[in-house]
Amino acid sequence: xxxxxxxxxxxxxxxxxxxFNGWSMPLYYFGITTEHLATRxxxxxxxxxxxxxxxxxxxxxxxxxxxxxPAPIAGAEAGTVHYSFLLDESGCTIDDITVYVAPETxxxxxxxxxxxxxxxxxxxxxKAFGEVEVEDRTFSWGMFAVQGPAHETAMQxxxxxxxxxxxxxxxRWLEGAGRVPVLYSATGYTGEAGYEVYAPVDQIxxxxxxxxxxxxxxxxxxxxxxxxxxxRLEAAMPLYGHELSGDTTPLEAGLGRFIAWEKPSFxxxxxLLRAREEGGPAWRVVAxxxxxxxxxxxxxxxxxxxxxxxxGVVTSGILSPTLQKVIGMARVRSALSAVGTPxxxxxxxxxxxxxxxxxxxxxxxRSHAESV
Amino acid sequence: MPSPSDVRFVKSHEWARRExxxxxxxxxxxxxxxxxxxxxxxxxxxxxxxxxxxxxxGVVEAVKAASDIYAPVSGRVxxxxxxxxxxxxxxxxDPYGAGWIAKIEPSDPSEWENLLSPEDYDSFTASxxxx
Numbered sequence: 001x002x003x004x005x006x007x008x009x010x011x012x013x014x015x016x017x018x019x020f021n022g023w024s025m026p027l028y029y030f031g032i033t034t035e036h037l038a039t040r041x042x043x044x045x046x047x048x049x050x051x052x053x054x055x056x057x058x059x060x061x062x063x064x065x066x067x068x069x070p071a072p073i074a075g076a077e078a079g080t081v082h083y084s085f086l087l088d089e090s091g092c093t094i095d096d097i098t099v100y101v102a103p104e105t106x107x108x109x110x111x112x113x114x115x116x117x118x119x120x121x122x123x124x125x126x127k128a129f130g131e132v133e134v135e136d137r138t139f140s141w142g143m144f145a146v147q148g149p150a151h152e153t154a155m156q157x158x159x160x161x162x163x164x165x166x167x168x169x170x171x172r173w174l175e176g177a178g179r180v181p182v183l184y185s186a187t188g189y190t191g192e193a194g195y196e197v198y199a200p201v202d203q204i205x206x207x208x209x210x211x212x213x214x215x216x217x218x219x220x221x222x223x224x225x226x227x228x229x230x231x232r233l234e235a236a237m238p239l240y241g242h243e244l245s246g247d248t249t250p251l252e253a254g255l256g257r258f259i260a261w262e263k264p265s266f267x268x269x270x271x272l273l274r275a276r277e278e279g280g281p282a283w284r285v286v287a288x289x290x291x292x293x294x295x296x297x298x299x300x301x302x303x304x305x306x307x308x309x310x311x312g313v314v315t316s317g318i319l320s321p322t323l324q325k326v327i328g329m330a331r332v333r334s335a336l337s338a339v340g341t342p343x344x345x346x347x348x349x350x351x352x353x354x355x356x357x358x359x360x361x362x363x364x365x366r367s368h369a370e371s372v
Numbered sequence: 373m374p375s376p377s378d379v380r381f382v383k384s385h386e387w388a389r390r391e392x393x394x395x396x397x398x399x400x401x402x403x404x405x406x407x408x409x410x411x412x413x414x415x416x417x418x419x420x421x422x423x424x425x426x427x428x429x430g431v432v433e434a435v436k437a438a439s440d441i442y443a444p445v446s447g448r449v450x451x452x453x454x455x456x457x458x459x460x461x462x463x464x465x466d467p468y469g470a471g472w473i474a475k476i477e478p479s480d481p482s483e484w485e486n487l488l489s490p491e492d493y494d495s496f497t498a499s500x501x502x503x
Contacts (some may be wrong), residue, residue: 016408031408032435226435293457295413296433318435319412348415348431 004049005142005204015224021113023050025225032226036321039190039231040362042219043148045211046228048196049204052115053137054122056106060131065106068125068267070250071099072260078103081169081185083258086110086118087268091249091275094121096240098187100171107137111240125267142204146211147194147231149364150218155195157214158207159184166195180207189228191235191362230318236287236329236359242299242315243285243329252281252331254359284337285315287361290326290345291353297328297345304344304351311336311343320361327361375400375494376468380444380487383496386429387468388444388487391475395445395484398472399432399463402497407434409464414456416473421449423476425483430473432463441473445483451475 002023010017015026026047028035035044056065066073071084080101086094095114100107110118119136126132146154155163159182162174171185183198199207212222229239238244244253249272251259259272275281290297297317305311317328328345336343341356379387385403389396404411413433423429429443452474456462463471478484488496 027436028408031410033410230435295415295431296438298438 002050004047005201006047006049006144006208009205009208010047013222015222018225020050020225021111021115023112025050026222028224028226029222032224032230033321035221035223035227036230038219038221039148039192039223039227040322041148042150042221043146043154043192043194043215044190044221044223044227044231045154045208045215046145046147046223046225047208048143048145049201050112051138051143052108052110052112052118053141053143053198054108054110054119055135055137056108056122056126056132057104057135058132060129061104061106061133062101064126064129064132065099065101065108066263067129067265068122069097069099070259070263070266070268070272072263073099073101073106074263076101079170079172081171081187083169085244085250085255085258086114086121087250087266087272089268089271091251091268091271092247093240093244093250093253094118094246096238096244096250096255098185100183100185102173109143113241140201141198142201143196143198144204144208144211145188145190145194145196146215146220147188147190147192148220149192150215150220151192151194153218154211154215154220155184158197158211168193182207189235189237190231191237191360192231192364229316230321233316233318233327233329234320234322234360234362236361238285238329239316243331248283248331249275249281251275252283253285280334282334283312283331284334285329285331286337286341286356287327287329287359288343288345288354289328289357289361291355294326294352295347296326297330297347297352297354302346303330303332303354304346305336306342306344308344308351314345322362327357332356373401375402375490377490379468379490380484381490381493381496382442382444382487384442386442386444388484389468390484393477394450394475395447395478396472397429397441397444397474397476398467399441400493400497401467403432404464404467407432407439407464410435411460411464413438414453414460414463414473416452416454416456417449419449419452422479423447423449425486433460443476444487445476445478446480447476447478449474450477
């Protein structure tokens with residue numbers, strides 16, 4: 001099984017490890033709910049060494065990323081991050097990714113579960129496109145996230161005077177004599193403000209330990225993949241393999257706002273345009289809540305409409321630690337996607353009432369001006 | 373911690389205790405530990421149901437997954453712990469007491485002899501621990 005640079009740290013700090021797409025990753029250290037609530041209250045530190053990091057170089061790196069993804073990369077300012085997708089020609093989602101636009105390079109961050117396929121796809125497309133080199137940094141670089149209202153305490157411990165607050169979805173690259181090269185971005189997957197930090201793999205442990213020590217007095221704790229999943233779900237952020245898959249378009253997942261329609265070409269554009277012209281997708285991913293206290297509506301459970309007719313399927317579900325009710329996302333017929341629509345979820349043969357609600361379930365209160 | 377001496381076990385991690393003419397059933401402290409004590413929902417059986425030993429008696433849900441609870445003995449469900457609907461964490465807090473799941477009126481008292489003693493169950497779980 002693959003191990004991140006922080007594996008020894010996790011093992012010596014009592015983490016319960018889990019096999020996540022071939023990586024041995026912490027599921028939790030203390031408990032999923034504890035780590036979830038601590039991240040909402042103060043902050044959480046998440047090892048993300050398992051995510052794929054792919055660097056594009058060469059004179060046509062930006063033009064290639066603009067063609068490869070539906071994000072507006074060609075005109076993008078250096079230092080910006082873009083949430084986007086790798087789409088196939090049918091507009092279906094190979095992966096959902098973040099794209100980092102640097103002056104001379106572009107970095108793609110892909111899901112661990114899709115890493116092999118994403119790397120092969122990018123490499124194949126780059127070869128056909130020409131004048132772009134693909135450099136896999138998954139194993140030479142590490143990555144972790146600092147998320148939550150007190151995140152600045154840990155970031156200051158980590159970067160000292162070099163730390164500068166960044167607007168949402170911006171990044172900075174720090175290098176120079178006597179300093180560890182570090183990239184940090186105002187991104188995350190928890191619904192909280194915070195950063196993701198990248199550094200060479202041999203430096204990541206020291207940085208992580210610095211963040212743990214610096215963040216502890218503020219109540220920041222290390223947190224595992226269990227809390228990462230429940231935090232992202234409260235924020236109604238999609239997870240590949242749940243809300244997105246190889247036969248789902250971003251339109252069906254309710255992520256059409258991330259498509260730069262004005263671009264003349266990108267892979268999957270024609271198929272998405274056709275879907276849009278045909279009156280939009282037949283299916284939509286909606287957020288729902290259960291109306292009564294009861295069992296958890298989990299991935300794969302059938303969803304019915306008010307009359308009991310099949311309506312779709314649950315893609316993710318949890319007992320929300322913050323809201324103390326069962327929430328989830330489901331793929332349902334578009335006609336049933338309006339907020340307030342009554343639904344029923346079949347759990348072990350019994351129907352339980354639910355309704356479509358507005359995304360996200362949880363929205364942080366903003367303490368200072370942020371440009372989102 | 374050793375398991376209490378007045379209960380018997382099955383390898384699927386349920387316990388049973390004789391109380392009057394009934395058999396009280398719950399899930400073991402070891403099972404609760406395996407779920408990291410994070411129990412979010414418990415579905416006990418409906419009163420009056422008839423079960424065979426090994427049948428699904430109910431469901432316990434942790435944060436990440438739902439697991440079946442199996443009946444350690446055959447019989448009719450005489451009582452179901454209704455307090456669990458509002459307070460599923462009783463199972464984690466007091467698995468051999470307030471966290472009981474159901475009381476079964478046994479149909480075949482000889483089945484009691486098939487259950488594991490606390491000592492045998494403890495050595496079984498010790499051998500199940502990851503090395």
